[in-house]
Amino acid sequence: MTRQNALRIATTGARLVAGAVVSAACVVAAVVAVPAAWPTVERAPAHTTVKPVAGDTLLTCAGPFRALGRDASRATELSTAGTPSVVSGAAPGSRLAQKSIAIAGVPDARQAPMFTAAPNGQDPAEVAAAESLSIAAEDLAGFAASACRPPSMESWIVGGAGTTGSNDILLIANPGAVTATVTFTEYGSQGGGMHTTEVVVPAGTQSSIPLAAGAAGEATPVVRVTSSGAAVRAALQSSLIRTLDPVGIDVQDAIARPSKAQSLLGVRAVVQSDDDDNPSTAVRLLAPSTDAIVMLQPRNAADGTPAGAAKKVQLTAGQVGSVDFSALKAGLYSIDVTSTAPVVAAAWETTGLGKGSDFAWMTPAPDITGSTAFAVADGPAPLLHLQNASTSAATVEFTPVRGGATQRITLAAGGAATVPVAARAVYALSSPTAVRAAVSYYAEGKLAGYPVWPTDAVAAPIAVYQ
Template sequence: MHKEENDAGTPAASSPAPSEGVGVRSEERAKPAKKGRRPARRGMVTGLLSAVAILAAGGGLVSAASLAPQPASDRRLEIPLASVPAGSSQDVCPGPAKLLEGTPVGTDPQFSPVSATARSSVSAAVVSAAGGSLPGSRLSALGGSELLRIADVPGSATAPAGASGQLAGIVAQRSVEDVSVLSADALGNRQPSAAAVMNYTATDGDLQGSAAAACQAPSNDLWLTGANTAVGRSSVLNMTNASTTPATVSLELFGKSGQIKAPGSRGLLVAPKSTRSIVLAGLAPGEERLSVHARSTGGPVSAFIQQSVLRGLTPGGVDFIAPGTAPAARQVMTGIDIQDPDGLAALTAAPGYLDAAPSLQITVPGPIDAVVEVKLFGSAGQKALPGGGVVTAKAGTVTEVPLAGVPAGQYTVSATSDVTIVAGARVNRGLKASQSSDFGWAPSTAQLGSQHVVPVPQDGERLLVFGALDDRATISYTPITADGKLRPAASANIAGGTTTSLKVPAEIGKSPVVAYVVSASGGAAYGTVLLEREGRNDVSTVAIAPGAEGQEKVKVTLGQ
């Protein structure tokens, strides 16, 4: 390294030659020696002696170093970590569901007006630290115009005295007409605790049903599972760039027969503060199961797939497919609501209803086939799948595993593989072909930690569903009401290998429940929000967003 620096910069000083004499001025060397006097030779002798002394000293140093205790050869130096200042959070909420108009040319969609009963709203919560202040926060349109101020500049609102010493800022069922963004500022060098959910409902039209998704932190690498471009199914990929930097997105598509090389799937430009919609049937037509890997350079993006089903003239539901966790050897999905097995068997026997049953889809992005063990955990423990639960998923393909055939109830699904996989699970409501039905996709989620903010919509039946895999786990959940108060916390003790469902009450203390703060301890636990509606077949699942972290540390790479 030093040689490269000297080659590129100031020349390194060379060692003096013995003939020049160490410690002799250049003008003395230039004078010819007088007869009978030998000053130059004395200088040479002096130089040689000095050089010998220097070499001897160096040899002593080398010998001393060689005799000194040396570090073990297998000792590894820790990679240094550098603290990164906390930044503001920005969660992008999908826009309302829109009906495709006719058959689009290429991949650019044209939308027709939505039904008269369609409603789209955002619910959100921002929570202060214990005894702290509420961070500055707001709900805005994608272009930047403010829809609702939650809290002013950081520190302007402080937590009241109480058991928790915390304060919450609330967005309760705010109507939206397009993509919206929840922003919260960092406070005290800590990431803000904030989360939002977008909820769509309609009781008529081709897009009747319910669709909900947790608002999403933008990323440069996203995996989405559950798209379908077969006849009667429409899949629209909506990519939003909420930053001020252009984003260039490339898509990798995986189908039931392998990876799909689609012209027009690379180099898709998403301008700053804009959304780009892609009809996936224009890239991969006739695919009954389709996974999308979206990677962006430049600005990060959020991505949702609007998926809908129309069986002849009968609406089959609508949903927002959200990204799941990155490829891993284990993927977990919870909130899988399974209906009566006999009713499901009769329904799926009808033409066009094969995808009206719960199932797990597994994508293998690598070049090696995966051997996957699928386990289903209900309230009474593990339930065996009719097919045995062990499947081989081919490399580069999307494999479907039916989840029907077990007693009705809420379940947690675990898929463990010998290679990394991506997974998502489908839930369905409705058992009669003559009636409208609905479906929802549960993305794979990360293990629960502490301080997860979990907003819930204001209407319908709302369930918090938690699953513990191997060991017993304890879930603490603190309700947040519309008046901004954090109510007394409760806890649920979940045995390993089981799933627990908790019904969200409409009110606490005469104030509507709008969110929870959830923390988990003990064994690995996972959670989701399951949304249904009494008297209808509406169903949606909403993943619990990651909890806020303290000061982030990143690895520092030491280069030359």
């Protein structure tokens, strides 16, 4: 090996060693630098708020009150026990058209009222309808009132009973143009949610299903109603007999969905009861899927102040519970329900426990923001119950759609008020912040009520993300 070659090899080796050292240093520097904060570039997902075009509004009424087995030779046959009077109307800018829906399985009742309204431009129509009736017969007696409501794909019935003396019927209306397959899932005091039944409801018809068909012997049933193919409107028609005497009727609307916070407005305590099996005022509850701790706070309807201490109950998922409020003094209340998990709830109220009394179920009043229309069915001494659902003061306005003075009610944060309203009238109500509302009726032997629902939310703004 020549001296020149040796020098070239030595030089090349030195370069390799130096390169290895530099590479190792770079690796060490990179490893040390990893925990340090690197510059980042963040970009919020692109999104826009879109307001869908509103569709036609459909309002379906319960229709004729049905009696079961009046003819002893035909114990399962349904017949008409009374036909309600209906009031309907629209706020300025909306128009309401009356139609009808066929009633299946009731020979002497052919149709129930139904209303349609085209949207007001991009907004859903502000329309409303309600119905009421009184019955005085040997097997049925009492007063009932209910709002006509749009259909939905899911709803909950919290009320009624499958015990002796109860004659309760689920009313399922399909106002759409295609057949609906409806599934009922029954829950009870011993748990449930596994027992299901299914019925097919043809387009443009209303079906009547006895509640006892799926809840026989159950004193506190809750029924989940789900539909495929078409949305349906579910309601419960109830009647009760004690020791051969009729003690009331009711038509109860469904609840949209379980919630962690809700308010039962227009709960009227008339008499006190110390009979555990027959309370005069009570709240039925169900946590469908998760155990829940529930707080129930009664409040004075006049101003929203607490009416005694709150009651606490622990619910087992899928098992119906009941909280007794029979000790409430005579008066008007709301009951706030807050829970650690979503629940459904409804309040039972009665004017007495014997002949000549009446009962009603009050379901939660949803939040209303902006404007909506509500109907006041014919009935004794109707009252509008208002509750501020926001954390700031709110001024609520409501005006008869057929002309009349506007009333303005200012509610403190969390406050409430009751205001007399006219029977057989339709009002336009507006509030810049969230409020809740309900209509109630009361006279000797007559008790009823229903919540005010916001204008069809089909056109509510939605956020679309890319």
